[in-house]
Amino acid sequence: MSSESPLRALLLLTFTWLALESQDSRADDVSTVWVAANGTDDPACGAKSRPCRSISAGIANASRGDKVMVGPGKYGELNFDGDFTDPGEEQADPDSGCIICIQKSVRLLSTDGADVTVIESLGDLSDPRLTNTVLITADGAVFGSYRRGFTFVNPKPTALRVRGAAKVSIVGNVAVAGGASQSGVGFEIDPGPGTSLVADNVASHFVAANFFIGGPGQVHFIGNTAVRGSGNGFAFGGRGHFVARNSAANNITGFVVGCTACVVTGNVSSANLAFGMQIANDGSQGLAALQRNTIVGNAAGIQVRLEADARINNNDIYGNEMCGVRNESARVIDATGNYWGAATGPGPDPADQAGPGSACDFAGSVTIVAPFRSAPK
Numbered sequence: 001m002s003s004e005s006p007l008r009a010l011l012l013l014t015f016t017w018l019a020l021e022s023q024d025s026r027a028d029d030v031s032t033v034w035v036a037a038n039g040t041d042d043p044a045c046g047a048k049s050r051p052c053r054s055i056s057a058g059i060a061n062a063s064r065g066d067k068v069m070v071g072p073g074k075y076g077e078l079n080f081d082g083d084f085t086d087p088g089e090e091q092a093d094p095d096s097g098c099i100i101c102i103q104k105s106v107r108l109l110s111t112d113g114a115d116v117t118v119i120e121s122l123g124d125l126s127d128p129r130l131t132n133t134v135l136i137t138a139d140g141a142v143f144g145s146y147r148r149g150f151t152f153v154n155p156k157p158t159a160l161r162v163r164g165a166a167k168v169s170i171v172g173n174v175a176v177a178g179g180a181s182q183s184g185v186g187f188e189i190d191p192g193p194g195t196s197l198v199a200d201n202v203a204s205h206f207v208a209a210n211f212f213i214g215g216p217g218q219v220h221f222i223g224n225t226a227v228r229g230s231g232n233g234f235a236f237g238g239r240g241h242f243v244a245r246n247s248a249a250n251n252i253t254g255f256v257v258g259c260t261a262c263v264v265t266g267n268v269s270s271a272n273l274a275f276g277m278q279i280a281n282d283g284s285q286g287l288a289a290l291q292r293n294t295i296v297g298n299a300a301g302i303q304v305r306l307e308a309d310a311r312i313n314n315n316d317i318y319g320n321e322m323c324g325v326r327n328e329s330a331r332v333i334d335a336t337g338n339y340w341g342a343a344t345g346p347g348p349d350p351a352d353q354a355g356p357g358s359a360c361d362f363a364g365s366v367t368i369v370a371p372f373r374s375a376p377k
C-alpha cells in the first residue's frame with residue numbers, strides 16, 4: 001500500500017470539513033434565529049447577540065427553512081398569573097388553538113436538549129380554546145432533534161399536535177402530563193402525505209394516550225417511550241407506519257395497532273395493565289406485521305380484535321398473566337416462530353397460553369403456534 005493513501009484521506013477529510021464548516025457559517029449568518037432566557041422580544045430580535053425571549057417571536061422573525069435555536073430555560077407562561085400576555089411569554093393564539101403555533105416551515109431546536117429546555121403551559125385562567133401547547137401545520141417543520149429537544153410541563157390537553165403538515169420531524173422531546181392540567185394526549189401526529197419522522201420522544205401520564213399516530217402520511221416511529229399512561233401507550237391509526245424499537249411500560253395497553261399494513265418490530269411492551277399489544281385494524285384492508293418484539297409481564301400478551309388481522313412471528317411472548325395471544329379475530333392468525341416462555345411452546349406457566357386447546361382462541365378464531373422457538377431470540 002502506498003504511503004499516499006492516509007495523507008490523501010486526511011486531505012479529503014479536511015476539505016470536506018472545510019466545505020461543511022463554510023456552509024455552516026453561511027447558514028449561521030443568514031438563517032439562524034436565536035431565542036434565549038436573557039432575550040427581549042421585538043421585531044428585530046434573533047441575532048445571537050440579541051436573542052428573542054419567546055419561541056413565538058423567534059418563529060415570527062424566521063424565514064421558511066430557517067433554524068430557530070432555543071437556549072436553556074423556561075418558555076411559555078413565565079409568571080403563573082394565568083395568561084400568556086406578559087413580556088417574553090409565548091404569543092398564544094386562541095383562534096388557532098395553540099400556545100406555540102408553527103405555521104411556517106422552520107427547524108426548531110434547543111441548544112442543550114430537553115433536560116433543560118422547558119415549555120410551561122400552565123395558565124389557570126387562559127382560554128379553553130388553547131387545546132395544544134404546540135400545533136404544527138407547516139410542511140417540513142422540524143421540532144427537536146437528537147439531544148436538541150424540549151420538555152413540556154403542564155401541557156394543554158395535547159402537548160404537541162401535528163395537523164396535516166407533511167414530512168415533519170419530531171425528535172428528542174419529553175412530555176409529562178399532570179399538575180393542574182387535564183392532559184389528553186402527549187404527541188398527536190396526523191401528518192400529511194409522505195414520510196414523517198417521530199423518534200426518541202418520551203411521554204408519560206397522559207389520560208387518553210401518550211402517543212397517537214394517524215395519517216394520511218406514513219410515520220417512521222422509532223425509539224419512543226410511553227410510560228405510566230392512564231390510557232394507552234402508543235395508538236396507531238392510518239396506514240403503512242414503520243414502528244421500531246419503542247418501549248411501553250405501565251400503560252393500560254402498550255401498543256394499539258389500529259393501522260393497516262404497518263410493520264411493528266423490535267419493540268418492548270411490558271407491565272401494561274391490559275394488553276402488551278392490541279391489534280385493532282380492519283383486516284380486510286391489510287394486515288399488521290409484528291416481528292421480533294418483546295411482550296412480557298402484561299395482563300395479557302397480544303389481543304387480536306374481531307376482524308383485525310396480523311402476522312405475529314419471531315417475538316418473545318412470556319410472563320403475561322393470561323393468554324399470550326388472545327385471538328378474537330374470527331380469522332386464522334399465523335403466530336409461528338415465537339418464543340412462549342418454555343422450550344415446549346405455549347402452555348401453563350412458565351409459558352403463556354395460545355393456540356389450539358388453550359381457551360385463547362375465540363369463536364371462529366384459530367392461532368397457528370407451531371413451529372415455535374425453544375429459546376428467546
Ligand SMILES: [Ca+2]
Pocket residue numbers: 077078079080081082083084085086089
Ligand atoms: Ca403570564
Ligand SMILES: [Ca+2]
Pocket residue numbers: 081083084085086
Ligand atoms: Ca399577565
